[in-house]
Amino acid sequence: xxxxxxxxxxxxxxxxxxxxxxxxxxxxxxxxxxxxxxxxxxxxxxxxxxxxxxxxxxxxxxxxxxxxxxxxxxxxxxxxxxxxxxxxxxxxxxxxxxxxxxxxxxxxxxxxxxxxxxxxxxxxxxxxxxxxxxxxxxxxxxxxxxxxxxxxxxxxxxxxxxxxxxxxxxxxxxxxxxxxxxxxxxxxxxxxxxxxxxxxxxxxxxxxxxxxxxxxxxxxxxxxxxxxxxxxxxxxxxxxxxxxxxxxxxxxxxxxxxxxxxxxxxxxxxxxxxxxxxxxxxxxxxxxxxxxxxxxxxxxxxxxxxxxxxxxxxxxxxx
Numbered sequence: 600x601x602x603x604x605x606x607x608x609x610x611x612x613x614x615x616x617x618x619x620x621x622x623x624x625x626x627x628x629x630x631x632x633x634x635x636x637x638x639x640x641x642x643x644x645x646x647x648x649x650x651x652x653x654x655x656x657x658x659x660x661x662x663x664x665x666x667x668x669x670x671x672x673x674x675x676x677x678x679x680x681x682x683x684x685x686x687x688x689x690x691x692x693x694x695x696x697x698x699x700x701x702x703x704x705x706x707x708x709x710x711x712x713x714x715x716x717x718x719x720x721x722x723x724x725x726x727x728x729x730x731x732x733x734x735x736x737x738x739x740x741x742x743x744x745x746x747x748x749x750x751x752x753x754x755x756x757x758x759x760x761x762x763x764x765x766x767x768x769x770x771x772x773x774x775x776x777x778x779x780x781x782x783x784x785x786x787x788x789x790x791x792x793x794x795x796x797x798x799x800x801x802x803x804x805x806x807x808x809x810x811x812x813x814x815x816x817x818x819x820x821x822x823x824x825x826x827x828x829x830x831x832x833x834x835x836x837x838x839x840x841x842x843x844x845x846x847x848x849x850x851x852x853x854x855x856x857x858x859x860x861x862x863x864x865x866x867x868x869x870x871x872x873x874x875x876x877x878x879x880x881x882x883x884x885x886x887x888x889x890x891x892x893x894x895x896x897x898x899x900x901x902x903x904x905x906x907x908x909x910x911x912x913x914x915x916x917x918x
Contacts, residue, residue, distance in 0.1 A: 601905040603653040615702055617668070617695045619686035624672035625665040625699055629657040634732075634916060635705045637696070638664045639712030639720050641738075644834030646671025646827075654711070654908050659916035663708070665699060667692055667719075669834050670827070677837075678830030680789070687834065689843045693723045700730060709915055711908075713737035714873070714898065718843055721850045721881075724857055733915045734862040737908060738870060738898050739878040741850040742843035750872050751778040751839070754808050757871060761807040768800035779839035786833040798832040808872040812897030819899055854884035861918075862888035863911040865904060867896030 609626035617623050629652075636655060640647045647664040655662045668687045669677035676682060696719075700708065709732050710720045717736040724731045740746055755762030766774050773781025785797035805820040821828070862885060866878035875892055882890035896904040 601902050601909065603650075603905070603909060604655065604657055605653070606649060607652055607657050614674075615665075615695075615699055617691075617698055619683075619691070620675065621668050621686060621695075622674045623665055623668065623695050623699070624674075625663060625703075627703070628652050628662045628664070629655060629660045631661055633659050633661040635661045635703075635708035636663065636912075637700075637708050637710050638662065639696075639710060639716040639723075640664075640667065640671075641712065641714035641716040642670065642831060642835060643667060643715040643719075643838045644670040644677065644831040645715075646673075654905075654912055656913060656916050660709075660912075661705075663699070663703065663705075665695075668695065670830060676827075676830050677833045678827060680787075680794070684787075684833070684837050687837065688841075689719065689722055689838070689845060692719055693726055696723050697727060697730070706730075707732045709733045709735070709912075711735040711912065714740055715742065715838070718742040718845075718850065721854075721857075722843075722845065724860065725850065725853045728856050728860060731857075731860050733918065734857070734860055735865075735908065735911045735915070736862065736878075737865045737900070737904065738873055739864055739866050739881055740873050741848075741877055741881070742838065742845065743847050743850075744842045745847070746873065746877060747779055747839045747842060749874070750808065751804075754872055757811075758807050761804065765800060765804040765807075768797065777840060779836050782832070783836035783840040786829070786836055794829055794833075798829045801832045801836065802828055805872075809897060809899050811871060812867075812869055812899055813895055814901040815897060815899055851880055851884050854881055855886065857888070858886040860887070861915070863907075863914075864888055864890045865907045865911070866890070866892055867898060867901065867904060868892050868894045869897040872898050 769781030
């Protein structure tokens with residue numbers, strides 16, 4: 600069992616007004632005089648959780664966590680049908696991160712996150728490379744259309760029965776096209792029963808995709824999301840339907856902007872939903888980055904993956 604740092608509570612927290620009627624929750628933990636770091640959660644729409652704090656040495660880091668728009672303790676929540684999703688895009692989240700940095704008086708910070716969090720970190724770091732000291736990424740994605748299409752369609756070759764049900768759950772007009780957009784449309788339906796059914800079908804598919812992982816657990820997404828499942832699925836499908844509002848391959852084409860920023864990329868060999876290909880392409884395009892392929896891990900991680908994250912953050916703690 601990997602030994603992480605003891606649980607800690609925030610020494611400071613607040614709600615940041617980021618505009619468009621949104622209040623973003625943030626918290627700071629560890630050493631107020633320590634090395635600044637930002638945890639960027641995945642999903643999109645998962646929210647940050649207490650266990651994220653335990654990867655960081657509390658004596659060395661001034662760790663900041665925040666809940667992205669529409670989820671966690673931020674307001675308004677995406678699960679409320681009245682919440683306007685037009686004000687929840689990648690560009691909005693990049694602006695929120697920069698506003699939070701300014702609000703806290705931080706010059707440069709280390710960025711850590713996985714899955715969707717890796718996409719957002721890359722987008723932010725390419726916009727503001729001078730504000731980033733180091734990067735530690737896991738389960739790397741860039742949310743390009745090819746990746747979304749693989750997750751919602753290509754993986755179906757491993758689970759044809761489950762995928763047939765997932766495809767049938769989308770509106771007929773989308774079944775041979777952008778399935779994420781079809782589910783995004785359902786999540787905007789005024790009928791709560793339609794939204795609940797669509798959220799259930801989406802999460803069932805997500806559970807299926809990670810079901811073969813060596814450290815996987817049954818109902819991984821359904822259990823994790825719980826009562827917030829409609830908000831989570833509304834945000835996920837909103838972002839995936841639009842390929843995160845980024846030109847195809849944009850984050851890979853612009854990876855050269857990260858030159859000079861040390862980076863560790865940890866990716867599971869057995870990640871079916873997000874194959875290691877993207878991490879490999881990023882490592883080749885990012886001068887100075889280090890790719891660590893974790894043989895016993897899938898998208899949901901493993902003890903080896905957790906040890907790798909802790910070790911990378913320990914290595915950068917005194918840099």
